[in-house]
Amino acid sequence: MGRRERKKAATRKALADAALRLFIEHGYDAVTLHDVAEAADVSTTTLLKYFPGKEALVFDEEADQEAGLVSAVRDRAPGTTIPQALCAHVKRVRIRPADTDTDTVYGDFFHLVANTPALSDYGHRMWMRRQDALAHAIADDTGAPSDDLRSAALARFALEASAFARGAADAERAVDAAFELLEHGWSTPAPQAGSSDA
Numbered sequence: 026m027g028r029r030e031r032k033k034a035a036t037r038k039a040l041a042d043a044a045l046r047l048f049i050e051h052g053y054d055a056v057t058l059h060d061v062a063e064a065a066d067v068s069t070t071t072l073l074k075y076f077p078g079k080e081a082l083v084f085d086e087e088a089d090q091e092a093g094l095v096s097a098v099r100d101r102a103p104g105t106t107i108p109q110a111l112c113a114h115v116k117r118v119r120i121r122p123a124d125t126d127t128d129t130v131y132g133d134f135f136h137l138v139a140n141t142p143a144l145s146d147y148g149h150r151m152w153m154r155r156q157d158a159l160a161h162a163i164a165d166d167t168g169a170p171s172d173d174l175r176s177a178a179l180a181r182f183a184l185e186a187s188a189f190a191r192g193a194a195d196a197e198r199a200v201d202a203a204f205e206l207l208e209h210g211w212s213t214p215a216p217q218a219g220s221s222d223a
Contacts, residue, residue, distance in 0.1 A: 044082035080147035112204035119187035
């Protein structure tokens, strides 16, 4: 990376770090783009060259998200199915950080997003934009055509599992249930004892 690229990367990181700090300290809605630019010692015009809006300041990880999902499929351990690998990945990057106490900054970030509807919605839309890349990775791994509908369906529903789990009392259990369904399909549960068939 050349000097110019290093400087750009440093400015981008300074903006993202300043934004996260201000959002956590004052609340997302109370902080303006001007506040963030001033904290990073750049103009608002400069900020907008790096980030198209407030939400984007919080989510500076699109390339990492895609790489992580593709890697979960391609680099999974021998004997691990694709749904099993994706289940573990979704829990690791979308569910478990909410409970972590070891990384305070990441925990604060996770709680900020979970408790700010505009950020939750933006984060989900960004996460779902990885669907095509994940579908292609699944199709490639299984030898299916690149436009394989089963691969696309698995990618779609695997990504949606985190949103499904968001409102559950036990998010990890909800993710496990979603991926068990993806892995094994639906079979009608046996009637509970004492239930009526009527």
